[in-house]
Amino acid sequence: MTATTSPARPQGTDVVELIAPDGAAAAISLHGGHLLSWKPAGAAEQLYLSPRSEFAPGKAIRGGVPVIFPQFSDRGTLPRHGFARTLPWELVSSEQGKGDALAVLRLRDSDATRAIWPHAFELELSVRIGGRELDIELACENTGETRFQFTTALHTYLRVADLDAVSVEGLSGLRYFDSVKQAEALQRMDLLLTGEKGVLDLDRIYFGVKERPLLLAEDRRQVVIRQLGFEDAVLWNPGPERCAKLADMPPEGWSEMLCVEAASIGRPIELQAGESWVGRQSLALL
Numbered sequence: 001m002t003a004t005t006s007p008a009r010p011q012g013t014d015v016v017e018l019i020a021p022d023g024a025a026a027a028i029s030l031h032g033g034h035l036l037s038w039k040p041a042g043a044a045e046q047l048y049l050s051p052r053s054e055f056a057p058g059k060a061i062r063g064g065v066p067v068i069f070p071q072f073s074d075r076g077t078l079p080r081h082g083f084a085r086t087l088p089w090e091l092v093s094s095e096q097g098k099g100d101a102l103a104v105l106r107l108r109d110s111d112a113t114r115a116i117w118p119h120a121f122e123l124e125l126s127v128r129i130g131g132r133e134l135d136i137e138l139a140c141e142n143t144g145e146t147r148f149q150f151t152t153a154l155h156t157y158l159r160v161a162d163l164d165a166v167s168v169e170g171l172s173g174l175r176y177f178d179s180v181k182q183a184e185a186l187q188r189m190d191l192l193l194t195g196e197k198g199v200l201d202l203d204r205i206y207f208g209v210k211e212r213p214l215l216l217a218e219d220r221r222q223v224v225i226r227q228l229g230f231e232d233a234v235l236w237n238p239g240p241e242r243c244a245k246l247a248d249m250p251p252e253g254w255s256e257m258l259c260v261e262a263a264s265i266g267r268p269i270e271l272q273a274g275e276s277w278v279g280r281q282s283l284a285l286l
């Protein structure tokens with residue numbers, strides 16, 4: 001069975017709706033190849049999507065899962081977080097299986113990308129849902145004649161009921177770059193408390209996370225976050241002051257979200273002509 005592509009949601013953006021036989025559901029915008037919503041079977045929305053997001057050509061959507069490629073943040077000369085999140089992707093396929101539903105989207109280099117990044121590439125984003133699990137896979141192929149390097153992330157905005165009650169486990173002993181303090185540090189404890197009792201204005205790149213599972217926990221909810229192929233992870237929450245300066249976030253939006261991003265930043269990925277790379281982030285609601 002083919003899933004439907006519904007035009008004109010939100011504000012003219014093409015959105016692919018996925019529904020698995022058990023009722024798990026997801027919505028993916030072709031603008032940015034951007035997962036907007038994930039509802040596991042029998043459970044509520046797990047992703048945060050800002051009600052003030054713009055959904056306009058050339059603009060990034062605030063929330064969901066932006067695809068960051070080929071540059072993380074301001075670490076290079078390209079627009080912040082690269083261009084994949086602001087370009088139209090094409091739908092390759094969307095289908096329902098026996099126990100899941102899967103959509104595949106593609107972005108290839110174009111005159112617009114080559115004007116600022118002179119490389120031939122093909123990105124494929126696969127989103128699979130079923131039961132209480134979500135897999136997001138990003139594949140990149142060098143379709144040109146010369147090598148290139150990139151940094152990348154799946155910039156997942158997790159919805160939280162109350163940031164004060166949220167903790168993240170699994171980071172102990174890792175070195176991180178604190179982008180707020182512009183300094184490196186070592187994560188001493190396994191438990192990172194967010195919200196007013198913990199770290200507000202949180203913006204950290206944890207290096208060498210590799211396949212360690214992370215656990216996001218709040219009162220009655222636990223989400224296991226796994227990654228494969230990505231080396232690092234980013235934790236981001238703007239806190240009240242920075243959030244107030246973000247035009248596409250409501251003033252209290254920061255208290256309802258926490259970004260846990262699968263990323264490769266510390267060691268850029270290098271692809272020779274014809275080579276491919278694949279990275280995956282998997283979420284499971286316990």
Ligand SMILES: O=P(O)(O)OC[C@H]1O[C@@H](O)[C@H](O)[C@@H](O)[C@@H]1O
Pocket residue numbers: 060073080081155179203204234236261
């Ligand atoms: O506002 P943007 O461009 O979507 O970026 C949001 C945040 O993305 C995070 O990944 C970065 O670590 C932060 O520094 C940044 O502020």
